[in-house]
Amino acid sequence: MANIVVLGPWDAQALLLLEQQSEHQIYHYKETYEIKSLPVNILNKTEALLIRSKTHLNSEHSKLLPELKFICSATAGFNHISNSFLSALPFAIASYCPDAQTQSVTELTLGFIFSQLRGFTENPYTGKRPAHRDLELSETTIGIMGFGRIGQSVVHALKAISHKTHFLIYDPYVNIESSENVRITSRWEDMLNDADILSLHVPLTQKTHHFFDDSKFEYMKPSACLINTSRGAVVNNHDLAKHLDKKPEFKAFLDVTDPEPLPNGHPLLKIYKKSNPKQLFLTPHIGAYTQKAFYDSCISASQKCLFYFKNKKFEPKKNKDLPELSPTLPCRAPWCDD
Numbered sequence: 001m002a003n004i005v006v007l008g009p010w011d012a013q014a015l016l017l018l019e020q021q022s023e024h025q026i027y028h029y030k031e032t033y034e035i036k037s038l039p040v041n042i043l044n045k046t047e048a049l050l051i052r053s054k055t056h057l058n059s060e061h062s063k064l065l066p067e068l069k070f071i072c073s074a075t076a077g078f079n080h081i082s083n084s085f086l087s088a089l090p091f092a093i094a095s096y097c098p099d100a101q102t103q104s105v106t107e108l109t110l111g112f113i114f115s116q117l118r119g120f121t122e123n124p125y126t127g128k129r130p131a132h133r134d135l136e137l138s139e140t141t142i143g144i145m146g147f148g149r150i151g152q153s154v155v156h157a158l159k160a161i162s163h164k165t166h167f168l169i170y171d172p173y174v175n176i177e178s179s180e181n182v183r184i185t186s187r188w189e190d191m192l193n194d195a196d197i198l199s200l201h202v203p204l205t206q207k208t209h210h211f212f213d214d215s216k217f218e219y220m221k222p223s224a225c226l227i228n229t230s231r232g233a234v235v236n237n238h239d240l241a242k243h244l245d246k247k248p249e250f251k252a253f254l255d256v257t258d259p260e261p262l263p264n265g266h267p268l269l270k271i272y273k274k275s276n277p278k279q280l281f282l283t284p285h286i287g288a289y290t291q292k293a294f295y296d297s298c299i300s301a302s303q304k305c306l307f308y309f310k311n312k313k314f315e316p317k318k319n320k321d322l323p324e325l326s327p328t329l330p331c332r333a334p335w336c337d338d
Contacts, residue, residue, distance in 0.1 A: 001025045002067065004048040004305065007055050008033050010074075014298035021306050024048065035061045048072075048309070050301050056080045062088035069093065070308045074297035076101045076149075076288070077231060079204040095304050098149060100297035101288035106153040108287045109199055109229050112253035113142070113158070116197055116225045121278045135196075138164035143195025145188070146202035146230065147171035154199060155182070168194055192219035197227065204231035214239045223249040229287045232258035241267030244279055253281045260285055 004024040006015065018026050027042055033054040035043070048070040051057075055073075062068075062085050073081060073096045086094055115121050118134045137158060144151045147169050158165050159181075167182045170191040178184045185191055191198065198220070202208045212226070213236040220226075228235055237258055244250055245267075254268075261284060262269050272280045288297070 001045075002047040003027055003042055003045045004050065005029070005038065005042065005046045006050045007035075008052040009294075010050070011295050011298035013295070014302040017299070017302050018305065022309065024309070035064055040064075048305050050074065050305060051080075053077060053080050056082075057085040058082045059084035059088045061085055065089070070095075070305055072096065072301040072304050074100070074301040076105075077203060079231060093308060095301075097297045097300040097304075100300050101293045102149045102153050104290040104293040105150050105229050105287040106157055108255060108283070109150070109154050109201075109227060110157055112227045112229075112255075112281070113197055113199070115253065115281065116227075116251060121281050137162040138166075140196045141166045141168055141194055143168045143170070143191045143198035145170050145191060145198065145200050147174045147176070148201065150229075151199075151201040154201070188216075189219055192216060193221075195224060196221065197225045199227040200230045200234055202230050202234060204233055208234050210234070210236040212236060212240070214242070217243040217250075220250070222247050225251040225253065227253045229255045232256040232260055237262075237266075237268055241271055244268075244271050244275075248279065251279055251281075253283075255283045255287050256285050257282070 002024050004018060004022060004026050006018075006026065006028040009030060010028060015026065015028055018024075024047065025045075029038065032038065033052070035049075035055070035057070043064045045067060046065055047067050049065065049068060049072075051071070051073050053073065053075045057071075057080065059082070068089055069092055071081070071092060071094045073094075075096055076098045078096045081094060081096075086092070117137065117140065119130065142155075142158065142165060144155060144167060147155075148171075151169070151171070155167055155169075158167075163181070165181060168191050169176075169182065169184050170186075170188050172186060174184075176184060200212075202211075208231075211234055217239065226235070226240070232254070235254075235258070240252060244252060257268065262282075268280065268282070272278075272282055288294075
C-alpha cells in the first residue's frame with residue numbers, strides 16, 4: 001500500500017477525512033518538519049506529501065521521494081517549495097491553499113492599522129489624554145502593495161467602516177481602474193510618497209525579495225507606518241532598523257521578519273526594546289494562527305489530495321473576481337518570476 005505523509009500539526013477532522021476516504025496508508029508526523037528525518041521505507045512508498053511552511057523542500061529532498069505524485073502546502077505562501085524540487089519531479093503535481101487564511105490575515109492587518117491610528121501600542125494609561133488627537137480612516141491614505149486576495153479583502157473591510165477612506169494601490173499585475181477614493185498607480189514611487197500607512201500583501205519571490213531597502217524607505221513620509229503581514233524577506237530588516245533609528249516618527253508593525261524568530265542582538269529587537277512610545281511592534285507570525293484558518297487550510301489540503309487521487313488530475317474551480325492564479329506550483333501568478 002502506498003503512503004500519504006503529513007508533516008507538522010494537522011487538524012484531526014482533516015486527518016480523519018484522509019483516513020476514511022483514501023486508499024493510502026496515512027502517516028502523520030506531528031512534531032516533524034524535516035523530510036530527511038523520516039524512515040526511508042516510508043519515503044520510498046510515499047505518493048503524497050502534505051506540509052506546512054516550516055518544511056522546506058529543494059532538489060536534494062526530491063531524491064528521497066521516488067514515488068511522489070502529489071504535494072500540497074496548507075499555506076498561502078509557497079516560497080518554502082523551491083522550483084528545483086519541482087523541476088526534479090516533473091510528473092508530480094504541487095498545490096497550496098491561498099484562500100484558507102485570507103480572513104485571519106486581514107483581521108490582523110486591520111488591528112495593526114487601527115493600532116497606528118489610535119495609538120493602542122504607545123499610550124499607557126495615565127488618566128490623562130495624550131497631547132495630540134488621533135486620526136480617523138477618512139483622514140488617512142492607506143497604501144496597499146499587492147492587490148490579490150488579502151489586499152482586496154483589507155480594502156473591502158476598511159471601505160465598509162469608512163467609505164471616505166483613501167486608498168493607493170500598487171500592483172502592476174492587476175488590470176483594474178481607479179474609482180472613488182481608490183487610486184491605482186503603476187509607479188511604486190507614488191505609493192511610497194503618498195501613503196500614510198503602507199501594508200504589504202505580496203508573495204516572496206526573486207522580484208519581491210528585499211524590495212524594501214534603504215532606497216525605498218527614503219521615498220516614504222518621515223511619519224509613515226509600514227505594515228508587513230506577507231513574508232519577512234520582502235523587507236530588508238537591517239535597512240528598516242537603520243531607518244527607524246534615523247526617523248523617530250516612522251513606525252512599523254511586523255508579523256513576519258527575516259529570519260524568524262529574530263536572534264538576540266538583532267537591530268530590530270534592540271529598537272523594539274528601547275523605543276517608548278513603541279516605534280516598532282512585533283508579533284511572531286500569527287497572521288494565520290487562528291482556529292478557523294488552521295482548520296480551513298488542513299481541510300483544503302486534504303480535500304485537494306483526495307481529489308487528485310480520485311480524478312488523476314487537478315482542476316479546482318477558479319475565482320473570477322481575482323487575477324489569474326495557477327492552482328499548481330511553480331506558481332504562474334502575479335509577482336512570480338518569469
